[in-house]
Amino acid sequence: MNAREKYGIPQDAVITIAGTVGVGKSTMTKTLAHHLQFRTSFEKVDANPYLDKFYKDFEKWSFHLQVYFLAERFKEQKRMFEYGGGFIQDRSIYEDTGIFAKMHYEKGTMSPVDYETYTSLFEAMVMTPYFPHPNLLIYLEGSLDSIVDRIQERGRPMEQETPIAYWEEMHERYENWINSFNACPVLRLDINDYDLVKDPESIDPILEKIGSFIQQTALLKK
Ligand SMILES: Nc1ncnc2c1ncn2[C@@H]1O[C@H](COP(=O)(O)OP(=O)(O)O)[C@@H](O)[C@H]1O
Numbered sequence: 001m002n003a004r005e006k007y008g009i010p011q012d013a014v015i016t017i018a019g020t021v022g023v024g025k026s027t028m029t030k031t032l033a034h035h036l037q038f039r040t041s042f043e044k045v046d047a048n049p050y051l052d053k054f055y056k057d058f059e060k061w062s063f064h065l066q067v068y069f070l071a072e073r074f075k076e077q078k079r080m081f082e083y084g085g086g087f088i089q090d091r092s093i094y095e096d097t098g099i100f101a102k103m104h105y106e107k108g109t110m111s112p113v114d115y116e117t118y119t120s121l122f123e124a125m126v127m128t129p130y131f132p133h134p135n136l137l138i139y140l141e142g143s144l145d146s147i148v149d150r151i152q153e154r155g156r157p158m159e160q161e162t163p164i165a166y167w168e169e170m171h172e173r174y175e176n177w178i179n180s181f182n183a184c185p186v187l188r189l190d191i192n193d194y195d196l197v198k199d200p201e202s203i204d205p206i207l208e209k210i211g212s213f214i215q216q217t218a219l220l221k222k
């Protein structure tokens with residue numbers, strides 16, 4: 001019996017991993033997909049033609065980058081839909097709009113007209129059949145210090161060179177965002193409670209929690 005069967009996780013489930021930059025989403029995505037034998041959906045970082053430019057000049061590249069991420073996520077949503085689920089997704093589309101686009105608009109690094117165009121594009125996409133809500137959103141949370149340490153340790157120069165104030169603002173926005181998020185069930189995990197790098201077995205209680213959480217929310221829907 002594999003972990004998916006053991007913990008009663010449906011094979012068509014879509015689980016999305018949310019949380020600020022560097023908190024450990026990709027690591028969690030890979031680990032869960034491995035244990036559940038699910039496919040993965042990652043965001044494009046290395047092959048992203050705007051990301052480096054964006055970190056050098058937010059004002060100039062915010063809109064281009066948001067449209068790029070939106071197009072990529074739309075293609076991924078369509079792919080997950082066409083496979084009929086069974087995916088772990090690294091970051092939700094809700095974060096693009098609820099965190100990044102909003103933050104740059106409110107900081108003044110995305111113009112009101114660009115933000116309006118972006119928002120209407122996002123709303124048009126969400127109205128297509130490719131956007132069912134995920135079965136579960138796993139929210140990874142930790143202190144700002146430990147997250148900044150991880151960003152430094154991972155070593156993407158564009159992120160290392162970004163002032164800590166940027167990560168601090170994002171951290172705060174994430175806390176507010178998750179406290180009012182209600183598009184799908186949320187399981188919150190504190191990054192101090194597991195270590196997938198040094199202690200791979202710390203995934204077991206997480207798998208168990210995911211199973212019982214999905215079953216409970218399915219019962220509530222009946
Ligand atoms: N559970 C963990 N314990 C210790 N270090 C971790 C853990 N998860 C991720 N890391 C480390 O933190 C850094 C950022 O992780 P990553 O998964 O790339 O984050 P994200 O996808 O959220 O940006 C990487 O250097 C990774 O090895």
Ligand SMILES: Nc1ncnc2c1ncn2[C@H]1C[C@H](O)[C@@H](COP(=O)(O)O)O1
Binds near residue numbers: 021100101
């Ligand atoms: N929608 C986005 N707007 C701006 N920047 C974004 C967006 N989505 C992801 N990013 C950035 C943040 C990081 O530098 C990389 C990858 O994110 P990560 O949390 O490390 O997976 O892309």
